[in-house]
Amino acid sequence: MLDKVLHIIALFDFYGALLTDKQRLSMEMHYLNDLSLAEIADELGVTRQAVHDILKRAEQVLIDYEDKLKFVERHQREQQAIQHIYQLIGELPDEIRQLPKLHLAVQELNCLLDYSKEV
Template sequence: MYGPLLTDHQQEVWQLYYMEDWSLAEIGEARKISRAAVYDLLDRTEKLLEDYEARLGLLAANERRRDRFRTLLAALKGVPEVRAVVEQWAEEEGLTDV
């Protein structure tokens, strides 16, 4: 959610480490920086992301929305026409896992 607020370098290293499961050494070699520099960058980036969430609360708000959609869908179990509309709405909101 906060990825666009990071620099390209932060995004790339974050992606490699957390999404593609590269080791610190592999990232360091690919980016021509030390393993310690990769670790420091990831540590600073994590703190930055935590600060964004503490200030903006977008992840928490998104989780509340997700919970409300789940509750609504459960309540609409016996009303398939309305449930289909709510499912479409959830999908449009980017909540495809509801």
């Protein structure tokens, strides 16, 4: 269940701006603010069933975008590759790791990894 929620949140991060206002707001309230369907229904002035339908439709829209564009999949592959490169550099002898150009490359990798945590 947690994997599904994390996957939907990742999809929302990439494609959320493409949802309707009501879908985006419902997704934010449910997935980011952890509101129940009843709480969202009260906030939006609709039924609990309507919120359920909005969320299911929004989730499907996000999945459809990912099926076509693969941005989340690509991002995850890139992050794994960066982490692997970083690990390989960490296994190099100290005298090699201290080379100025390699040191700059490690700093850039750190920036990429730090940036990805913000996204």
